[in-house]
Amino acid sequence: MQVGLGTSDVPPVKDDCFALPEGTHWTPVQEALDRLKGRLSTVVGVEKIPLDAASGRILALDQVALRANPPAANSAVDGYGLSNSGVAGLQEFQVLDGRAAAGAPYEGSVAAGQAVRILTGAVLPAGVDSVVMQEDVAFQGGAIKFNGPLKPRANTRRAGEDVDKGEVILRAGQRLTAPEIAILAATGTQDVPVFQQLRVGVLSTGDEIVAPGSTQIPSATYDANRPMLLSLAAAWGHVAVDLGHVEDDRNVLEAALDAAASQVDVVFTSGGASGGDEDHVGALLAEKGALQTWRIAIKPGRPLALALWKGVPVFGLPGNPVAAFVCALIFARPSLGVLSGAEWDVPLGFNVPAAFSKRKKPGRREFLRARLAEDGRVEAFASEGSGRISGLSWANGLIELSEDQTEINEGSPVRFLPFSGFGI
Ligand SMILES: Nc1nc2c(c(=O)[nH]1)N[C@H]1C(S)=C(S)[C@@H](COP(=O)(O)OP(=O)(O)OC[C@H]3O[C@@H](n4cnc5c(N)ncnc54)[C@H](O)[C@@H]3O)O[C@H]1N2
Numbered sequence: 001m002q003v004g005l006g007t008s009d010v011p012p013v014k015d016d017c018f019a020l021p022e023g024t025h026w027t028p029v030q031e032a033l034d035r036l037k038g039r040l041s042t043v044v045g046v047e048k049i050p051l052d053a054a055s056g057r058i059l060a061l062d063q064v065a066l067r068a069n070p071p072a073a074n075s076a077v078d079g080y081g082l083s084n085s086g087v088a089g090l091q092e093f094q095v096l097d098g099r100a101a102a103g104a105p106y107e108g109s110v111a112a113g114q115a116v117r118i119l120t121g122a123v124l125p126a127g128v129d130s131v132v133m134q135e136d137v138a139f140q141g142g143a144i145k146f147n148g149p150l151k152p153r154a155n156t157r158r159a160g161e162d163v164d165k166g167e168v169i170l171r172a173g174q175r176l177t178a179p180e181i182a183i184l185a186a187t188g189t190q191d192v193p194v195f196q197q198l199r200v201g202v203l204s205t206g207d208e209i210v211a212p213g214s215t216q217i218p219s220a221t222y223d224a225n226r227p228m229l230l231s232l233a234a235a236w237g238h239v240a241v242d243l244g245h246v247e248d249d250r251n252v253l254e255a256a257l258d259a260a261a262s263q264v265d266v267v268f269t270s271g272g273a274s275g276g277d278e279d280h281v282g283a284l285l286a287e288k289g290a291l292q293t294w295r296i297a298i299k300p301g302r303p304l305a306l307a308l309w310k311g312v313p314v315f316g317l318p319g320n321p322v323a324a325f326v327c328a329l330i331f332a333r334p335s336l337g338v339l340s341g342a343e344w345d346v347p348l349g350f351n352v353p354a355a356f357s358k359r360k361k362p363g364r365r366e367f368l369r370a371r372l373a374e375d376g377r378v379e380a381f382a383s384e385g386s387g388r389i390s391g392l393s394w395a396n397g398l399i400e401l402s403e404d405q406t407e408i409n410e411g412s413p414v415r416f417l418p419f420s421g422f423g424i
């Protein structure tokens with residue numbers, strides 16, 4: 001028999017460790033994202049680097065074409081260049097000596113009734129406005145014959161038809177990937193102004209955390225978050241800085257954050273965010289780190305600390321690796337983008353039929369490890385436990401269930417966010 005406490009003093013036992021405790025303000029995911037978006041801005045400087053070293057970097061200034069693409073009208077095919085009369089029926093043209101090739105123009109001019117051999121990419125010689133494809137002609141006795149009419153400017157490319165000189169081709173904030181590199185190169189850019197790379201520090205916390213493989217003691221946990229988060233930061237084009245691991249000691253953590261603040265532009269910590277006896281990260285950030293938000297209506301990942309430490313943004317990610325991963329993708333990725341000079345990026349998502357059924361509590365947003373199958377339906381990982389790291393590599397994306405979704409049946413549309421849309 002219990003004495004001292006009446007049953008009304010004891011909270012009812014909740015089997016669901018994901019139930020949102022009453023009396024706490026749970027910030028909706030969108031509100032947390034809006035806050036981040038509204039408060040963050042670029043923290044890195046600008047440098048000019050050669051285009052061939054710029055892949056993955058963020059453009060710092062709008063770029064204009066330094067030359068038109070193409071710079072001159074040229075042939076789109078191998079064939080014969082001529083002045084097109086547009087007449088229907090059998091046409092005959094005398095073929096001139098010489099030819100026009102890419103990089104080796106034909107210097108003469110082509111009169112009416114004459115044609116010149118021309119290769120793909122060659123500048124159109126004077127007098128040529130159209131090209132007849134070599135497959136469409138009969139060549140006989142120094143002349144070509146073909147069945148007209150030819151369309152006006154057939155098989156030619158107009159000067160500047162892609163972009164004109166001086167036209168804005170890329171905007172500041174765009175990430176330079178293969179397509180952007182191509183247009184910059186084609187229009188003559190040699191050096192490109194980009195933002196300096198953001199330095200992202202990753203710190204693991206927790207007495208139980210040890211280097212992978214370093215011990216066989218069962219109470220030790222191999223550090224999975226730090227390599228995972230370093231890999232994410234690098235995949236997103238930032239400089240990933242390994243800040244190591246600290247034990248559950250507030251002074252040591254404080255010193256580590258101080259050191260980090262002078263070394264990196266943004267810090268990821270993992271673990272110690274939930275408010276347990278040894279959860280120092282949340283407590284320390286609340287006390288000294290201008291903590292902004294730390295309980296978010298999300299599963300997994302609700303204990304997320306967003307703070308500033310000596311002016312440096314700190315993402316206090318949850319310890320459970322799946323929760324740390326999801327929070328990094330959902331909150332940290334677009335934030336790091338803005339800090340590094342890019343636009344706030346909303347991940348690619350589309351609705352696909354569910355290959356599973358599930359009930360869900362209202363009021364929080366849930367992210368499930370998901371795999372889009374070849375039949376176009378999406379499966380969810382069998383377990384939702386946020387320590388089940390194997391589900392991350394099983395998955396090829398996340399399913400995002402909104403706050404008001406409570407029941408998902410097989411075939412119901414669900415939102416699928418492919419990992420590729422998160423840059424991984
Ligand atoms: N009474 C409550 N307990 C917990 C709550 C709660 O609301 N009330 N929230 C749970 C949820 S949800 C999560 S997520 C975790 C997050 O807690 P912390 O951020 O404080 O993380 P820890 O307690 O330090 O660790 C949780 C778990 O993750 C393991 N871990 C930590 N760091 C790493 C690492 N670098 N690599 C691999 N695994 C790591 C750690 O050993 C723990 O097993 O709190 C719940 N509890």
Ligand code: MOO
Nearest residue numbers: 300301302323386
């Ligand atoms: O939601 Mo916690 O964030 O389970 O992993």
